[in-house]
Amino acid sequence: MSNPKNYPPSWFSVGMDAWALAAESNMVIAMRMGALAFGGPSALKEAERMVSEKLSANMALGADIVTGKLGHSPEQIMSGSIAHYSRSVTANRRRLGWE
Template sequence: MTTTPKTPNWFDIGMDAWALAAESNMVIAMRIGSLALGGPNAAREAERMVTEKVAANITLGCDLMRGKLGSSPEAIVSGSIAHYSKTVVANRKRLGIRLLRRCPKLPVSRNK
């Protein structure tokens, strides 16, 4: 994701939002695969997913009420995107590593 400057403009905010949406879709796809397998890991992932979403929303609401995100619309939107991006990036990395561990090793072609 891009790093929005101290004085965010709507173009940079739009690009950050687009990047967050794209990365969120990757996380959703990985989670669907994990949930489709079922079992205790799927139950833990579902619980984690709901818990993270509730905690992220409460934290963002508190930050907004305290004025931590700023006072301009640009700062508030940019701060909100940055807030959610941290969790989405961490989930993509965590789920990606778990996905790689489950996949069988692909054969390497020895053709020259």
């Protein structure tokens, strides 16, 4: 995220990236709760999408960890995991209308 690929991340940068992911995730949760509160077919579609996205993201992350794609040090694995989830969270925030 905030480090070049060839430079190992520090725990400080990993912590800051985790904090940013948590803040953005909370925005997405709030927007999704608002969409679900309206009910109807769009709420059902959003709920189904939410579950399927989580399953897909977790399976892909597991495969990346097992194959070593994220690196081998704890810092690299954490940083890669945060980057993995950040892509989905950012896409959802944009899709739900908060630029």
